[in-house]
Amino acid sequence: MEPRLRQTRLQKWPLLVEAQALTDFNTDASKQETGDSAPSSSPDIHLLPTRLLRSHTKLTKKDHTLLLLKQARLQAFGTLRPSSYTSATSATLIFAQAEAGTAVCIHDSGLLLTCAHCIAETGAELDLSKSHLLLFASGTVVTAQCTAWDLKRDLALLQITAAQRPPGGQDNSGLSQPHWQFPSLGIADRSPKVGTKLVCIGQPGSEDLECEETGVETGYEVLCVSEGTFRGYADGQDVQDNEEIGALMHSCWTYWGHSGAPLVERTARMGEMLVGVHSSWDDETGMRRGVGTEAIRDFLRERVDLG
The missing domain is CATH 2.40.10 (Thrombin, subunit H)
Structure with a gap:
């Protein structure tokens, strides 16, 4: 969803919500220098089957069909993907639902960044227990939960909680994979020059x-x-x-x-x-x-x- 210029809100809601019940991150500001080193705790990520059924996605028939269609188109797009900006493209995810937005993986443990309004337009709509289905550019389906939501900055964090397989095709028969490495993109430490x-x-x-x-x-x-x-x-x-x-x-x-x-x-x-x-x-x-x-x-x- 991409809103036009927002002009009104019906009611003031908290601008910041953090999910304490989810992954507990150390928030010592002095330790945060770059966006490309390991979080303080390793999340438990479960393995999704290669062939996804509605019993796995919990989607309506229409939305499940849309998910599979998007997956097929992304997998086909892989042969046409531009050779430039491959790292950024590989780290990009799309929400499974129609017109639901885009996200980017900022750490290989499965930490995702998106806009707050892609998760909820207001604090009243925010449901931190909700699982969101997304697809990497490769077509790999993941589920993620919101761990932080900041309406004023219009930013939200999600943590991947399940994935079809580790990128690269390696797989485990167990229920969880302790060392997943997802395609990710580093965060610049300054803004670019005008015209860049x-x-x-x-x-x-x-x-x-x-x-x-x-x-x-x-x-x-x-x-x-x-x-x-x-x-x-x-x-x-x-x-x-x-x-x-x-x-x-x-x-x-x-x-x-x-x-x-x-x-x-x-x-x-x-x-x-x-x-x-x-x-x-x-x-x-x-x-x-x-x-x-x-x-x-x-x-x-x-x-x-x-x-």
Whole structure:
């Protein structure tokens, strides 16, 4: 889901919720320097069968069929995936439900980052016990639960709790796999310069919401890679406040369903790095908006011990 400029809310709800019953992370801010070292505790991740049935996914028949369709299209897309930005693409996930958004894996233990509004629009809607079904770009299906939700920054963390198989095809016959290594993307320690080339990797919705008729399909691929540039931050907007609209500005093409999609810069020194996530767009100017690395790093620093 990709909202236009948000203008009103009916009621104030808590801006931050953390799931204490889930993985307990050490939140000592002094220990958080980079986004690419191990969390303080290793999550218990269960093995999903290769052939998923509705008894496994708990989805309606319609949504289960959609999940399998997305999986088949992602697996077919693998042969067409651009050779550039392979790390970022491999670390990108899409939500299984229709128009439900995008996420990115920021640690190989299965820690996922997305927009808060992809999980819940308000605190009243937030259900921390809910399992979310997502698919990696490879087509691997995982389930994940929300471990932190920050409406003001429009960021949420999820932890993978089950997966079809470890990437690379290795498998275990046991119920859990203690050393999973998922494709992940490091987080940049600074914002790029204005004009820097970016790519956005996300899930465009299948229904044309700009058409007067309902039910018209867009024909877009289930996962799209678009190019653009970093346009800086909106004048006068707090980079930590992305609740109404994202402070980061960029020109990568997006559509409904791109919310939570990684914005990636590639440098000679660091390679592919996450510099933001797409969140929204300005319906007056058409400028795409997102949440920048400053907000992401502060969000993580307050909640996660990444070494």
